[in-house]
Amino acid sequence: NSISQVFLLSNAKNCTQRWSMKSSQEQNSDTEMSSVCMEPSDSQRNLHHHHLHKQSPESGPVSSASATLTDSNSGVVKEPYMNPVLFKFLFVVGTLVYSSYTILVHLMEVDGTIPWSSSSMVLITEFTKLFLSLGLYLPEARRLGRFELPSPRGAVLYLVPALLYALNNNLAVYIQLQMDPATYQVLGNLKILTTAVLFRLIIKKPLSQIQWASLFVLFAAGVSNSWGGLQRSTGAPDINKASTLHITPLGLFMISAYCTVSGLAGVYTEYVLKKQPALNINMQNALLYVFGVAVNLLTFVVQARGRSDSSFDLFRGFTFLTWVLILSQAIGGMIMGVIMKFASNISKLFLVSAAMVLTTILSVLIFHLQLNIYFFLSLVFVVVAQYMYNM
Numbered sequence: 001n002s003i004s005q006v007f008l009l010s011n012a013k014n015c016t017q018r019w020s021m022k023s024s025q026e027q028n029s030d031t032e033m034s035s036v037c038m039e040p041s042d043s044q045r046n047l048h049h050h051h052l053h054k055q056s057p058e059s060g061p062v063s064s065a066s067a068t069l070t071d072s073n074s075g076v077v078k079e080p081y082m083n084p085v086l087f088k089f090l091f092v093v094g095t096l097v098y099s100s101y102t103i104l105v106h107l108m109e110v111d112g113t114i115p116w117s118s119s120s121m122v123l124i125t126e127f128t129k130l131f132l133s134l135g136l137y138l139p140e141a142r143r144l145g146r147f148e149l150p151s152p153r154g155a156v157l158y159l160v161p162a163l164l165y166a167l168n169n170n171l172a173v174y175i176q177l178q179m180d181p182a183t184y185q186v187l188g189n190l191k192i193l194t195t196a197v198l199f200r201l202i203i204k205k206p207l208s209q210i211q212w213a214s215l216f217v218l219f220a221a222g223v224s225n226s227w228g229g230l231q232r233s234t235g236a237p238d239i240n241k242a243s244t245l246h247i248t249p250l251g252l253f254m255i256s257a258y259c260t261v262s263g264l265a266g267v268y269t270e271y272v273l274k275k276q277p278a279l280n281i282n283m284q285n286a287l288l289y290v291f292g293v294a295v296n297l298l299t300f301v302v303q304a305r306g307r308s309d310s311s312f313d314l315f316r317g318f319t320f321l322t323w324v325l326i327l328s329q330a331i332g333g334m335i336m337g338v339i340m341k342f343a344s345n346i347s348k349l350f351l352v353s354a355a356m357v358l359t360t361i362l363s364v365l366i367f368h369l370q371l372n373i374y375f376f377l378s379l380v381f382v383v384v385a386q387y388m389y390n391m
Contacts, residue, residue, distance in 0.1 A: 178251025189222030228374025
């Protein structure tokens with residue numbers, strides 16, 4: 001049992017600390033140390049007993065076994081344990097999935113537009129994530145003989161991320177009217193810094209000076225890659241605002257709000273997942289997606305009523321690649337949930353940055369994209385930031 005291992009390791013750590021504090025009264029200290037090693041404290045015994053029913057983390061992301069996740073003194077929200085090999089595998093898969101989004105969308109373009117409604121695609125993706133999460137939770141429910149649900153008050157907490165993401169998706173649309181696409185891409189990288197600041201304020205986990213510096217390097221990687229995309233743009237300038245670098249005062253306010261809400265949505269989701277450590281991660285994901293379905297269904301209905309044909313056909317324009325996109329995004333969203341519970345939003349930032357580089361490489365192979373020095377600079381920045389953060 002994984003909790004037993006944590007329990008024993010904790011005792012071993014106590015033994016080591018007591019051994020290092022031995023004074024001249026060696027014999028008495030030895031006796032006391034032996035007693036401490038043999039008998040756990042009441043809090044340790046209660047913790048061990050409380051988690052006896054949880055699965056081993058070796059069983060994969062469906063297990064949410066963990067030790068106490070909040071330090072009573074500092075208030076730091078800690079990460080539960082996960083098998084390191086499994087985590088690295090999910091990180092790689094998540095990077096591949098995240099990087100595939102832009103590639104798949106461009107492959108489906110018809111005369112410069114996508115043949116399906118983005119709101120219907122997002123809604124069906126949320127349905128798919130809900131279906132997969134409940135499917136993965138069923139073995140746990142059968143083992144327990146019931147569905148393990150939080151209290152109504154605890155369940156409502158999962159509504160907040162759905163509302164925040166819905167707000168951000170709409171902000172992303174209206175921002176385009178206040179600035180050119182290149183400026184949006186460059187300033188959008190401020191999400192890295194707002195996420196880090198909110199992570200420190202809400203999760204309360206301290207970051208070293210080197211780790212803070214690595215996040216600024218990661219921000220520089222995003223800016224460099226976005227600026228490189230601007231330099232790759234070709235064609236004669238015209239009077240269209242999209243071809244001229246510009247941003248309005250309202251646009252500056254909106255991009256600041258966009259980056260802040262984006263960071264808050266991610267960090268708040270992590271906070272909720274970690275504050276309920278005994279609840280299975282797949283059930284937590286399902287709760288997120290229930291509210292996600294509700295919010296996106298409302299968005300789809302509003303947009304459908306606003307179209308000239310008032311069509312409510314969810315699958316209009318769908319192709320085989322559309323379903324591949326939906327499935328990949330559903331899997332990617334579930335992996336993001338696992339990463340935020342068992343690691344942090346900082347890990348998610350590195351995943352997104354790695355996916356940014358991988359997307360560019362795939363664009364070279366598939367669309368024969370011409371690279372420039374800014375891409376290689378961003379690649380170096382991502383690698384350096386990863387090294388610095390893990391020093």
